Amino acid sequence: MTTAVATDGSGAPAGPLLELEHLQMLFPVRGGGPGRTKLYVHAVDDVSLSLTDGETLGLVGESGCGKTTLARCITRLVKPTGGHLRFRGDDITTTGPRAMRRYRTSMQMVFQDPQASLNPRKRVGQIVGAGLHLTSGGANRETRVRELLRQVGLNPEHINRFPHEFSGGQRQRVGVARALAVEPALIVLDEPVSALDVSIQAQVVNLLGDLQRTLGLSYIFVAHDLSVVRHVSNRIAVMYLGKLVEVSPAEELYRKPIHPYTVSLLGAIPIPDPTLSRERTRRTAKGELPSPIHPPTGCRFNTRCPVATDVCREVEPPLTLYPGGHQAACHHPLNVTAGDLTGAVRSVQSPLSSGFDLPTEAGVEPSGDGPATA
Numbered sequence: 071m072t073t074a075v076a077t078d079g080s081g082a083p084a085g086p087l088l089e090l091e092h093l094q095m096l097f098p099v100r101g102g103g104p105g106r107t108k109l110y111v112h113a114v115d116d117v118s119l120s121l122t123d124g125e126t127l128g129l130v131g132e133s134g135c136g137k138t139t140l141a142r143c144i145t146r147l148v149k150p151t152g153g154h155l156r157f158r159g160d161d162i163t164t165t166g167p168r169a170m171r172r173y174r175t176s177m178q179m180v181f182q183d184p185q186a187s188l189n190p191r192k193r194v195g196q197i198v199g200a201g202l203h204l205t206s207g208g209a210n211r212e213t214r215v216r217e218l219l220r221q222v223g224l225n226p227e228h229i230n231r232f233p234h235e236f237s238g239g240q241r242q243r244v245g246v247a248r249a250l251a252v253e254p255a256l257i258v259l260d261e262p263v264s265a266l267d268v269s270i271q272a273q274v275v276n277l278l279g280d281l282q283r284t285l286g287l288s289y290i291f292v293a294h295d296l297s298v299v300r301h302v303s304n305r306i307a308v309m310y311l312g313k314l315v316e317v318s319p320a321e322e323l324y325r326k327p328i329h330p331y332t333v334s335l336l337g338a339i340p341i342p343d344p345t346l347s348r349e350r351t352r353r354t355a356k357g358e359l360p361s362p363i364h365p366p367t368g369c370r371f372n373t374r375c376p377v378a379t380d381v382c383r384e385v386e387p388p389l390t391l392y393p394g395g396h397q398a399a400c401h402h403p404l405n406v407t408a409g410d411l412t413g414a415v416r417s418v419q420s421p422l423s424s425g426f427d428l429p430t431e432a433g434v435e436p437s438g439d440g441p442a443t444a
């Protein structure tokens with residue numbers, strides 16, 4: 071069974087597939103703070119975003135910034151603590167388990183570690199076929215499982231094997247086949263290739279691309295570095311300490327990163343030219359990710375940003391929408407022209423807690439090590 075698709079009369083789906091509006095996921099800290107004050111881990115904090123049919127959104131940020139939590143909110147493996155989540159226009163933020171069943175077939179998740187996410191005591195046929203009773207393929211289960219295994223490049227004759235009899239890359243293909251079994255519209259891929267050998271990563275990424283073209287799937291592709299998502303994403307969202315700091319058409323992000331944090335992430339991608347490589351390394355963010363229990367005031371990146379000024383420590387920058395659909399939340403944006411600044415508006419997806427003033431001049435490229443102290 072798949073969720074009925076609302077159409078605009080021409081047969082094409084109407085509106086976005088997925089919408090996040092000020093979505094929030096706070097985890098209470100056991101025991102709280104001094105004097106029993108309630109403390110929370112701000113894992114996902116006021117994130118707004120939308121995704122259309124057939125689109126791939128790359129979601130990138132360093133470890134602990136909230137990518138998996140956001141992925142789990144979107145697929146409703148956890149219930150967000152604030153904001154709204156809509157799937158084809160239906161608000162599913164707090165939908166209970168029984169009513170969620172009809173959406174479970176439309177949204178699937180593929181996990182980072184195929185070893186841990188597949189039941190070692192079940193045969194691959196059982197794992198892949200587990201959700202088939204929810205779909206039209208349930209009637210002829212074995213035929214459908216064999217077809218799914220073929221579709222992900224596995225030998226259908228291996229239907230009775232156990233997960234440990236496959237290689238890492240093959241196990242991830244099993245995870246993809248399990249997700250495909252219920253004919254989803256959206257698959258959230260949480261670092262699907264991070265645990266695989268580099269030589270295998272490209273094969274799995276290519277498979278995902280082929281499946282998307284054949285089946286018209288939408289993907290949210292989570293990764294911790296920007297090199298993995300470059301060739302698979304239509305747009306890329308960069309996340310820092312629970313917030314989205316930049317959302318851009320994919321190629322533009324690599325050509326013209328606006329947010330200093332994105333610049334630092336790009337600096338972490340190895341490049342063969344030693345001079346360019348040294349220059350990039352100099353711009354990489356220094357220090358540790360601050361605690362998500364006590365995130366910095368103003369811009370959350372201010373404690374590590376080489377071009378931070380006083381306003382950055384006081385006012386949270388709004389997401390600014392630049393011409394061409396590029397959004398970034400920074401008071402001192404990099405790589406923007408006077409024309410970009412004139413055409414900029416406050417994005418409707420800005421966090422509720424952010425200020426209103428838009429940047430008026432381009433930021434200065436970092437020239438030395440460590441945060442500026444202006």
Ligand SMILES: Nc1ncnc2c1ncn2[C@@H]1O[C@H](COP(=O)(O)OP(=O)(O)OP(=O)(O)O)[C@@H](O)[C@H]1O
Nearest residue numbers: 097111113132133134135136137138139140294362
């Ligand atoms: N169930 C939970 N209870 C309390 N805190 C949590 C829980 N799940 C995640 N967190 C915290 O929320 C923050 C975001 O974690 P999350 O796993 O979403 O990050 P991530 O970006 O996926 O990191 P990684 O790249 O390491 O997978 C972290 O500080 C993490 O410790």
Ligand code: SF4
Nearest residue numbers: 369372375382400401
């Ligand atoms: S310049 Fe300011 S607003 Fe922009 S990323 Fe740095 S600290 Fe944040």
Ligand SMILES: [Mg+2]
Nearest residue numbers: 137138139260
């Ligand atoms: Mg994660």
